[in-house]
Amino acid sequence: MYMKISELKLLIDKWAPPGVAWDRDNPGLQVGDPTDQVSGILLAFDATSEAVKYAKAKKYNLIITHHPLLFHSVKNINTSRPGIPSVLKSAIKNDITVLSYHTNLDFTSGGVSFALAEKLGLKKIQFLEPVASKRNKLVVFVPADSFEKIADAVFNVGGGVIGAYRNCSFSSKGTGTFFGEDNSNPVLGEKGQIENVEEVRLEILFNEWDREAVLRSIYQNHPYEQPAVDIYKLENLHENFGSGAIGELENEISEKDFLQLVAKRLNVPALRHNALNGKKVKKVALCGGAGEEYYKRAITLGADAYVTADIRYHNFIDSAGSILLVDAGHYETEAHILENLKIRIEDLITGKNIPVEIYSENANPVFYYINEE
Template sequence: MAVRGRDLIKAMEAWAPKSLAVENDRIGLQVGDPEAEVRGVLLALDVTEEVVDEAVRIGANWVIAHHAVIFRPLKELRTDQSAGRLYAKLLRNGINVYAAHTNLDAAEGGVNDVLSEKLALEKTEVLIPTRYQRLKKVVIMSPVDHHESILQAAGKAGAGWIGNYSHCTFNIKGTGTFRPEEGTNPFIGRQGDLERVEEIRLETVVPEEHLNSVVQAMIDAHPYEEPAYDIYPLELSGEVQGMGRIGNLTQSMTLKELAERVKEVYHVPCLRMVGDGNSRVSRVAVLGGSGGRYAPEAQRLGADVYITGDLDHHTALDALADGLHLLDPGHHVEHLVLEQVVEKLKENVGLKEIPIQITTVDTNPFRFV
């Protein structure tokens, strides 16, 4: 069965749902048709003409990008200008483009988690909360013999997480009643007879973004034609979600030593540093992309040093006066998340046979001389 664009999009948004994006961010399918067959996927930080040429060369008709290919409103579509040439090349070659930006920044295992893990930060927390995970309670009734398989299916689909504990459920035995009417094919009982069956009421908590997949997994594992289940809204808030991370180094080091580590693990030839290189640092905040405006929040949460890109002169002066160290490895370090995107997409059974590659084009516009 052919894999369609909607299947690829569903896989991405199961991991990095649109609800995680900041307001008015340019995300989602930007060019193409969600029903287009997926023959190959190319991952890139930015979509340039060179990236499109590579997609054509390797036979990839889908590009998943971190930065939007259509960011500013279009006033014209002229093919004698760079933007128009790019869009024309995409359409002419049937290349579909999907963008995951701040939703991928905030996602668990997304940009900022990758940047934190590269530095081996411990006890990380969200730097800039943007939302709290909304929770639902799902209740399903099942015959005793199928209870365990339904419980396992729910847990595998993402239900029952409380902190670092998975498969958290509550179960009560009781008696279910039903009468199969004309046109039914009951798993238990006969048409016209009122049945009483010993069942187990399974209750579990589900993050809203996993609700549909959990319910479907439970139904698929259930033997009944018409499983009985309920969904309740909860006043409880789930995990905090948002931009950036803050955590602790495994051991303190000088700012200069941390700068050298950042260069090594982020694969950058050099970076900009604000502060005394001999100062010792242990608590680190990191935010991929342009995060200068969040420097005060990093300091408020106790960061000794804040790592982000595109820092401006006045932000640096203010941080220096306030005693906050800064490291700027550039905006382009976000490309480090692309390896994680490959892994996440390959976890999807339907995408296992689809060629998924990371672009070999260096889209970083800056060169060091």
């Protein structure tokens, strides 16, 4: 049973849509031929030369990474240089495709921060900060007998999802008016006179990244030669996508026990943290990777501790006394997503006999020197 790389990508995109990623991010295809059949999948944190070599040895032609290989603009590719140029060269030479799921995987439910929250044993996990907007409301006026067909067409391309609910819509009956010019061809009523027709006003929410597919689904299914379609930009927060996560430990524990739990579960030899102040820890906020900018949001939501990475010096001072701020390492706070990704992908390729493996050898580029003197 074969599957094209592009087909698998479309399935994963439904979970972590590229459209929800940061505007300056570059998720998706990095290098390769998406029309190739998938022979095997290596899940790697970064696309390194070692990971490409490993994939080649195992005859896997697809590497899925968290960090994009191509992030900053590339002006030339000097293949004698290590790093990106040599990775590109060996990927192309060996017909290996690299796909990345970066901030779209950070912002999705069950993504990077949710994986971290699960790893720390948190319960009642929610987004720390839901993404604003990126969603629209569609209003389309349809004859009553076409209502279901058009609503279904919009649902089929991803419209009508609110939280854990699908096929969400609202409809109300009313009267539409029109005057068809000589060159018109109305389905209901006659041209050349004012017409009043019974119509249904259909309202459905959709994500900005599905805009084209939603409009196409309407124009392909609407019986009118000129459908009336309105799109409103929404200001409210999105229930299904956001940054970071917040949840609760089963029982409240001391700050020291919490640090011990983080170090143990994430397998970090050393943690950087701000001053301890003797408070118990129960409510925990976190963000996999460089998420220090959300620590104030964690304080606002009443979190006792905030775990992230790449925290700068002055934030340890500013946060002292308000929250236990913990830097547990970039790799250590993000890499667990590969386990979730593996489970998801294995589910998507059930019965296809495609191996999926996590690359873990020397995957963390950061090393710790522990002074034992």
